[in-house]
Amino acid sequence: MAQVRALESRPAPSASASPLSLSTPPPTPTFLASWKARTEARVRHFCALNRAGNALCAWHDSRRERRAYPPRMAPPGVLNCGCTHAEALFEESLARARVGSYLPGESVRMDPALRNPLLKLLERRYGYRDGDFERDPRTGGWIEGEGPAMWEQLQRGSGRR
Numbered sequence: 203m204a205q206v207r208a209l210e211s212r213p214a215p216s217a218s219a220s221p222l223s224l225s226t227p228p229p230t231p232t233f234l235a236s237w238k239a240r241t242e243a244r245v246r247h248f249c250a251l252n253r254a255g256n257a258l259c260a261w262h263d264s265r266r267e268r269r270a271y272p273p274r275m276a277p278p279g280v281l282n283c284g285c286t287h288a289e290a291l292f293e294e295s296l297a298r299a300r301v302g303s304y305l306p307g308e309s310v311r312m313d314p315a316l317r318n319p320l321l322k323l324l325e326r327r328y329g330y331r332d333g334d335f336e337r338d339p340r341t342g343g344w345i346e347g348e349g350p351a352m353w354e355q356l357q358r359g360s361g362r363r
């Protein structure tokens with residue numbers, strides 16, 4: 203978790219970047235492959251089973267509510283808490299963009315009751331996918347240091363599986 207904390211404290215993306223995502227150039231096949239690798243590495247990192255056989259988003263991991271699915275019984279792409287992989291990654295992306303916090307005990311956290319409909323809205327209106335917040339809207343490429351390498355390294359170092 204120290205790694206996540208370090209990520210959260212990095213400077214916010216440059217405010218001078220254009221917000222006009224509609225002008226972002228379409229991704230190349232090479233970039234799409236790096237995007238896929240990045241998302242897959244993040245899923246392995248943030249959606250991994252814990253020792254009890256549960257995969258949970260950060261919000262539900264900090265609560266004692268009844269889980270939607272018994273250990274190891276969640277359907278593909280879904281966590282034991284009932285949140286999807288996309289929702290769990292979105293939770294972390296929001297926190298990295300300074301919209302709420304990811305870790306228990308830290309100021310405001312993004313309740314799934316807000317987080318999940320917000321994700322649906324962004325997906326429907328803007329075609330949001332995990333990683334979009336970490337792309338430079340002018341070039342469509344990764345903001346420096348935000349490509350797949352960091353996540354693939356985290357995965358190797360975390361040993362959660």
Ligand SMILES: [Zn+2]
Binds near residue numbers: 258262263281
């Ligand atoms: Zn959850």
